Amino acid sequence: MKYSIRTSLDLYRASREVIPGGVNSPVRSFQSVGKSPIYISHAKGCQVFDVEGKAYIDYLGSWGPMILGHANNEVVQVLMEQVKLGTSYGLPTGAECELAEAVRELFPSVEMLRLVNSGTEATMTALRLARGATGRDRIIKFAGCYHGHVDSLLVEAGSGAATFGVPNSPGVPERLANLTEVARFNDLRSVERIFEEFPNEVAALIVEPVAGNMGVAPPAPGFLEGLKALCAENGALLIFDEVMTGFRVSRGGAQEKYGVKPDLTTLGKILGGGLPVGAVGGRRDLMEQLAPSGPIYQAGTLSGNPMATAAGLKTLQMLRVSGIYETLENLGAELETGLNERAAKAGVPCRINRVGSMLTAFFTDQEVVDFDTAKTSDTEAFGRFFGAMLNGGVLIPPSQFEAWFISGAHADMHIRKTLEAAERAFREV
Ligand code: KE4
Numbered sequence: 001m002k003y004s005i006r007t008s009l010d011l012y013r014a015s016r017e018v019i020p021g022g023v024n025s026p027v028r029s030f031q032s033v034g035k036s037p038i039y040i041s042h043a044k045g046c047q048v049f050d051v052e053g054k055a056y057i058d059y060l061g062s063w064g065p066m067i068l069g070h071a072n073n074e075v076v077q078v079l080m081e082q083v084k085l086g087t088s089y090g091l092p093t094g095a096e097c098e099l100a101e102a103v104r105e106l107f108p109s110v111e112m113l114r115l116v117n118s119g120t121e122a123t124m125t126a127l128r129l130a131r132g133a134t135g136r137d138r139i140i141k142f143a144g145c146y147h148g149h150v151d152s153l154l155v156e157a158g159s160g161a162a163t164f165g166v167p168n169s170p171g172v173p174e175r176l177a178n179l180t181e182v183a184r185f186n187d188l189r190s191v192e193r194i195f196e197e198f199p200n201e202v203a204a205l206i207v208e209p210v211a212g213n214m215g216v217a218p219p220a221p222g223f224l225e226g227l228k229a230l231c232a233e234n235g236a237l238l239i240f241d242e243v244m245t246g247f248r249v250s251r252g253g254a255q256e257k258y259g260v261k262p263d264l265t266t267l268g269k270i271l272g273g274g275l276p277v278g279a280v281g282g283r284r285d286l287m288e289q290l291a292p293s294g295p296i297y298q299a300g301t302l303s304g305n306p307m308a309t310a311a312g313l314k315t316l317q318m319l320r321v322s323g324i325y326e327t328l329e330n331l332g333a334e335l336e337t338g339l340n341e342r343a344a345k346a347g348v349p350c351r352i353n354r355v356g357s358m359l360t361a362f363f364t365d366q367e368v369v370d371f372d373t374a375k376t377s378d379t380e381a382f383g384r385f386f387g388a389m390l391n392g393g394v395l396i397p398p399s400q401f402e403a404w405f406i407s408g409a410h411a412d413m414h415i416r417k418t419l420e421a422a423e424r425a426f427r428e429v
Contacts, residue, residue: 007052011039027160030398033383043070045409056395057414061405064244064269069409075273075314082310088302096304102316106252109261110281114290115304119243119268120148122278125298126264127152130204130237132296133286138198140205142185144214144371147241155180158213163399185211185370188226195234204237209254212244212403214374215360216353224260243268249356273311324408328357331406331415338419346426357406381429388428392421
């Protein structure tokens with residue numbers, strides 16, 4: 001490979017000449033933590049290796065997909081077999097039906113499923129479907145939630161949009177953005193007020209049932225149930241964006257964990273086993289309105305392609321039979337406890353929010369329950385912590401407003417090493 005022997009900094013300088021910001025997704029740039037990005041040569045298990053040969057215990061997990069760890073042998077095996085049979089046909093395959101059936105078994109609210117190529121495509125399709133099915137135009141989202149770079153959803157968005165201070169991106173027509181109403185996560189009254197202000201106008205409410213893109217913020221008791229009731233009372237559809245939480249917080253995602261069924265669900269990340277996949281699914285009467293069975297158009301050249309479908313199927317099969325969720329919960333609890341102890345010992349204000357194997361260490365002394373409280377975090381302190389952890393051989397997401405992910409390839413020894421690095425890093429904050 002032409003660049004296989006250069007340093008991360010060399011590659012960053014070369015990349016910035018031909019790729020905006022030198023990266024193909026903004027959060028990878030390390031800009032928000034005041035560093036230049038590391039460039040990765042390969043990954044295996046719970047580790048990634050940069051082009052200079054340095055190893056890192058990885059809590060990025062490719063922003064969520066790698067729940068089994070990198071280059072899982074069984075996933076690699078099915079991909080090696082599939083690639084010899086062709087990578088994309090542009091015509092349907094049995095594997096796509098198998099994958100849809102596998103999702104339906106884990107997500108009973110998903111009576112039908114349409115595969116796409118990213119979480120953004122999934123949420124974009126869900127919005128169009130909701131608007132087409134209800135004949136209404138308005139959407140409700142929550143400040144700090146991120147649902148991909150869909151025009152209508154880049155309004156007070158989280159993740160990279162928040163990290164780079166563009167929660168309302170230029171390029172989104174004001175007339176369109178004005179159809180998106182923004183509520184406060186964990187605040188049902190803020191949702192009620194919107195429904196009262198716009199009776200019979202709201203097509204759908206979209207929510208990350210466990211927020212991950214403001215950093216992790218669990219739903220308050222009764223919040224998700226309240227959203228479902230408010231949507232039903234007002235003729236609006238409830239969309240759970242489970243791109244991050246699907247197959248992560250439980251086999252059946254947040255809707256299984258909290259026992260609340262949405263009308264539509266969007267999925268991605270883990271569903272592709274590390275290859276590009278998204279999906280939108282839900283009630284049959286809604287999904288059948290998508291072309292070609294209905295008039296609402298949606299399409300994709302590589303949707304359901306054999307490689308992504310093979311990786312996704314193998315991943316779901318392995319998640320179904322393993323005891324991985326208990327292991328992930330135990331490792332998550334160990335990491336959470338250890339981080340809290342070390343922050344306290346160093347006298348650093350730090351609040352850990354965790355749901356299973358997704359967590360965030362907020363550098364604030366306030367309980368984080370929504371975007372406003374998440375934004376009380378000291379992002380400069382987070383940046384110093386990030387840099388010290390990286391120097392200690394631990395890669396956490398390069399932004400305060402993201403989730404850390406633990407995989408099935410992590411073990412006690414990795415948690416111990418992480419906590420050793422954290423002990424030093426908290427002292428540098
Ligand atoms: P993608 O289009 O990036 O596949 O998915 C968009 C998306 C939708 N919904 C939720 C809940 C998501 O978390 C995401 C994407 N997550 C970010 C990280 N928090 C992806 C990382 C990136 O933007 O590079």
